[in-house]
Amino acid sequence: MSEVNVITVIGAGTMGSGITITAAMAGIEVCQVDVSEEQLDRASAYHTKIVGRNVEKDRMTQDEADAALARITYSTTHDRAEDSAFAIEAATENESLKKKIFAEMVSTYGDDCVLATNTSSISITDIAAAVPGAEARVIGMHFFNPVPVMKLVEVIVSTHTTDDVKAATIALSERMGKTPIAANDFPGFVSNRVLMPMINEAFHAWNDGVAEPEAIDGIMKLGCAFPMGPLRLADLIGLDVCRDIMLVLHEGLGHPDKYQPCEKLVALVEAGHLGNKTGRGVYDYSA
Numbered sequence: 001m002s003e004v005n006v007i008t009v010i011g012a013g014t015m016g017s018g019i020t021i022t023a024a025m026a027g028i029e030v031c032q033v034d035v036s037e038e039q040l041d042r043a044s045a046y047h048t049k050i051v052g053r054n055v056e057k058d059r060m061t062q063d064e065a066d067a068a069l070a071r072i073t074y075s076t077t078h079d080r081a082e083d084s085a086f087a088i089e090a091a092t093e094n095e096s097l098k099k100k101i102f103a104e105m106v107s108t109y110g111d112d113c114v115l116a117t118n119t120s121s122i123s124i125t126d127i128a129a130a131v132p133g134a135e136a137r138v139i140g141m142h143f144f145n146p147v148p149v150m151k152l153v154e155v156i157v158s159t160h161t162t163d164d165v166k167a168a169t170i171a172l173s174e175r176m177g178k179t180p181i182a183a184n185d186f187p188g189f190v191s192n193r194v195l196m197p198m199i200n201e202a203f204h205a206w207n208d209g210v211a212e213p214e215a216i217d218g219i220m221k222l223g224c225a226f227p228m229g230p231l232r233l234a235d236l237i238g239l240d241v242c243r244d245i246m247l248v249l250h251e252g253l254g255h256p257d258k259y260q261p262c263e264k265l266v267a268l269v270e271a272g273h274l275g276n277k278t279g280r281g282v283y284d285y286s287a
């Protein structure tokens with residue numbers, strides 16, 4: 001596959017907008033797609049903020065920042081479908097929604113376009129099942145939040161993904177300044193299979209009265225050399241995302257006691273306290 005010049009990112013939330021600006025700063029033209037004009041406006045403001053911060057810190061010039069922003073187009077439709085070498089789905093962590101988007105992608109994008117998903121836990125093989133005949137072009141491209149900062153891309157192949165698609169995904173990741181590392185297609189892959197049960201256990205420790213959140217996070221930071229405590233990290237990720245990933249692990253791996261989301265986590269999600277993005281989660285960010 002030749003060098004990628006144009007991609008489409010479907011979903012303009014936290015992850016999708018992060019993927020878009022990272023690609024644009026790497027010299028790639030990006031069509032940022034979302035059904036919501038309001039969400040696209042938020043993504044545009046975020047992109048301006050990111051490049052502005054980089055200019056302030058002398059990481060790029062104003063001309064480079066302007067050029068990066070000029071590479072991004074915003075649309076509620078798939079305007080660059082004919083030009084895109086990659087279509088990266090970055091919707092919320094919901095399997096039925098992702099399958100619906102993939103069915104739309106396969107009928108919209110060309111036969112040579114790689115169909116990638118930013119899922120953090122859902123089986124790539126299961127998502128590929130939604131696009132019969134195009135399974136070989138489906139791959140997992142799991143970025144980490146915040147995308148412009150975090151270096152890892154977890155690359156997940158399904159049982160059908162071709163070697164050429166895997167190689168192209170690795171090359172695109174590297175061009176975007178990331179370090180791609182391959183993992184096999186199991187629920188949660190490597191990162192969230194290890195991370196989410198730890199976060200869930202931190203909620204259990206809080207729920208059981210072992211310690212308050214500040215103490216739990218402080219102990220894990222100082223005792224385990226973590227840059228951020230697990231409960232604070234859960235707020236950053238999004239408590240709804242943490243719950244949904246635990247449910248994927250629970251359904252995909254069994255062991256109900258091991259992977260059942262903690263009731264404290266579930267209660268916060270049901271109350272609408274999802275972390276940073278709502279201003280309140282484990283911690284209150286209203287100030």
